[in-house]
Amino acid sequence: MFSQELWLENEKKCAVVRKSKQGRKRQELLAVALGVKVGVKSSLLWPPLKLFACSQISSLVRRAALTHNDNHFNYEKTHNFKVHTFRGPHWCEYCANFMWGLIAQGVRCSDCGLNVHKQCSKHVPNDCQPDLKRIKKVYCCDLTTLVKAHNTQRPMVVDICIREIEARGLENIPYYGLKSEGLYRVSGFTEHIEDVKMAFDRDGEKADISANIYPDINIITGALKLYFRDLPIPVITYDTYSKFIEAAKISNADERLEAVHEVLMLLPPAHYETLRYLMIHLKKVTLNEKDNFMNAENLGIVFGPTLMRPPEDSTLTTLRDMRYQKLIVQILIENEDVLF
Template identity: 45%
Template sequence: MSPSSPIQKVWKPELYKIQLEAPTPKPLRRTEPITGLGEPCYYGTEYFGEMGHQAAESLLENTPDGSYLLRRSPNAQEYYTLSVRFNNRTKHFKIYFKTGEGHYLQEQAKHYDTIHELVADGLINFHMQLHAAPIIQQINQQTRNCYQQSPYMTLNRRKLRALSNELRKSIIAKGNCEPDAKSGNNIAVTNSTSSKDNDADLILPLIYEKAHTFKIHTFKGLNWCEFCANFLWGFTAQGVKCEACGFVAHSKCSELVPAKCVPDLKRIRGVFGTDLTTMVQLYQCLIPFVVRRCVEEVEARGMLQEGIYRVSGFADEIDALKLALDRDGEKTDMSESTYGNINVIAGTLKLYLRLLPVPLITFQAYPSFMQAARNTSISDQIRNTNVAAKKLPLAHYNCLKFMMEHLKRVASHYAANKMNEHNLATVFAPTLIATPQHMTNLTEEIFMLSSLITNCEAIFN
């Protein structure tokens, strides 16, 4: 990552990668009809009727993790029993059902529309407790100091400062006096300083106190905690969300978030740091407008620029363009008269891709890409990379294809810009591929990406 980057990568993908390895629900189906009381209308062939725990364990003994069945325990009243296989052991749980509320475990707040969802969520939580305990323990020991380094502040510091400055100006304009600390506004003016160092340490130039209104929330797609930057694991009710400003956090992290809720902040929340699939669904497009607009500008006036994508633009100009794209979206003025230095456009594109919570070449597809690149035969490389690319989510596939074709066109002007496929791969490898921070030797990744650029037409067609 370039030291001049105005924003460091903030998302921590470790928990997401661990969740990907969790077992999935595998219902055990009966093959014969049930005699006696019959099956409840809200269960299917995974219900085996009255059965003791030893018989259930016998049926599940040689099945893979995630296998489950439903049964009625002898003498059970008002509940059924879920028997599920995990870590080579069979676990048994009392489960209940209420019309309008769904399936749930005893004394648990979470309710599920289907047994499949209940089991999926349980398996993820079992897996996380087993394999991610140190990370979860670290999250639970967070201190308030994390707020200043949180993704929320990293991505929104300047927006918060600008918003609070407007509030301060309105207060001064109304009477040139400080409001009563006990007033309904809950705002007090501080002696703000223009010192850059001091300003960086401020949460806001105002002492602003407003409690968040956190509610348990079920998130669709991938979401990260805006306090600790770790993935929100689970199948349902993964964390909480502030109804007023949209701040997303783990339940435990929300207890440490300062009372700095700005209700109007949700109107100026940006596209940087948002999951790629969420972006294309939100804007109903194949390629995120940030990627498309930046590529259009580079191809219009940067193809002959020596060191394009390698030479860094000014960090403050990249930050300004990022804020403009967050604020104005596709209407952002990116013309030469506004951003004359094309390296600023190129740097903003790299920043956008670097801030994706899930990298363009996803954690799941990465091993297949690397394995394909190790083939000594070019035809085998192309064929296997084509297979690897098809493992990407559609949004990632389309964007990767778009970027590789663009970089291929950039490399075709090597005589002028001195950026061939290998040089471009060297620049983009840390941006497009998930690599551990301590990993410095990216030789294989660069070779793979260089091959992807060189053979993009054959791979994606």
């Protein structure tokens, strides 16, 4: 009994030492990021400063992953397997064994066309490379699938629409482009927005959304918002939704900001990059608040339900979480330079 108590006491001491060493290593890493000397007996870094250092380190790692190869964005994607009946003899492309049976012999990835046994599909790595011939639409297509199929960093709709909106903002015309009153709040004509959607689905990156075709900028903003609403998995994914809502409920501002940053790191790379690019754009919108009357809070009201939806299709949950959805987007816009 005495030896067991002594062993437990030693284990506790070892755990404390390990935790202390890990804490010192983390402090040293943060100090390097900030260019500050931190001794063994130094005090903890000021929380906002610590968050900034963490965000810089995380951003550097993500940028390195995104720019590892300028011509190919290595976003991980799972295969979209569906049960398939093959005509004629077929072999599994994973184990190279024959697929027996007359119907439903195996599964096929509807995005890249990989054919494997149903059992083998559980062991196939997340290396799906979607084939453009199989991607029929731009809207309503999974975000990661779309960017991998077109080998782009972000969905083309997001890039093209934001470039068009900001380009119009460069023209010295009052209440035009980024200066348009109620930008993103005012809706464009639904039929014209549907025209833009069909143009992207039909022509892809060659779609013409210039001012000559669509002079009303609200049509472009409406098409961008529609793209986000039509995503089968929102930009802020179902898996991270509850974590973002819980982070929004934290009363302490510094702790809330750090919690939001930690959840951001859980987003799939393509979703993270799309959200980052959008927040940089929305920050530019707020810089023109005196003309467009759109601050971060107003944009949060517009984009909260657009960028994040609860996993369960419940009206009650949606209504209950609306204030937190708005707050999350507001925090992301106001702190985009720190969080991303």
